[in-house]
Amino acid sequence: MRRAIYPGSFDPVTLGHLDIIKRAAAIFDELIVCISVNSAKPSGLFSPQERMELVRAVTEDLPNVRVDCSQELVAEYARRNRARVLVKGLRAVSDYESEIQMAMLNAKLYPKLDTVFLYTRPKYAFLSSTVVKELARYGADLSDFVPRQIIEQVRAKVARGGQDGILHSEKE
Ligand code: ADP
Numbered sequence: 062m063r064r065a066i067y068p069g070s071f072d073p074v075t076l077g078h079l080d081i082i083k084r085a086a087a088i089f090d091e092l093i094v095c096i097s098v099n100s101a102k103p104s105g106l107f108s109p110q111e112r113m114e115l116v117r118a119v120t121e122d123l124p125n126v127r128v129d130c131s132q133e134l135v136a137e138y139a140r141r142n143r144a145r146v147l148v149k150g151l152r153a154v155s156d157y158e159s160e161i162q163m164a165m166l167n168a169k170l171y172p173k174l175d176t177v178f179l180y181t182r183p184k185y186a187f188l189s190s191t192v193v194k195e196l197a198r199y200g201a202d203l204s205d206f207v208p209r210q211i212i213e214q215v216r217a218k219v220a221r222g223g224q225d226g227i228l229h230s231e232k233e
Contacts, residue, residue, distance in 0.1 A: 072105035077185035136170035
């Protein structure tokens with residue numbers, strides 16, 4: 062069984078993430094989308110629990126995709142879940158530099174672990190969760206950026222200022 066992990070913040074999941082999820086799910090037997098709560102981005106707009114629910118909502122039709130959340134190092138999470146592949150999406154050369162460093166670090170922590178990079182579809186190359194949050198703050202149309210099932214939730218959360226989300230994730 063080839064199990065892969067796609068780790069990230071997913072705050073919130075975008076069409077760029079979903080494209081990588083679908084393509085990775087077609088390559089591997091099982092894909093675990095793991096919301097990593099890391100020290101670099103301790104709080105966010107959505108709590109980790111909410112982010113999981115959003116990813117679940119947009120991957121319902123993908124039977125080999127599982128959604129999880131972790132506070133541990135990704136390499137430890139992979140070892141514990143007996144996964145030997147990490148999937149990462151690459152948008153630009155700027156992503157490459159930090160991702161290659163992370164890939165080498167993860168291989169040092171868990172030598173059986175390899176990182177597979179999937180290039181972004183050009184139409185999503187500019188897309189990030191940060192861009193989505195910024196657009197939502199200005200009330201822009203989000204339909205080209207996030208899956209339609211979650212547009213309302215993103216809009217509502219940003220309108221509330223995300224304060225409940227921030228408090229939520231600090232407690233966890
Ligand atoms: P961000 O907050 O920048 O959207 P995440 O930490 O949630 O990023 O991203 C998780 C993974 O998904 C990373 O490997 C990142 O490079 C990748 N990714 C993010 N957005 C895209 C996109 N538009 N196309 C391809 N890969 C992406």
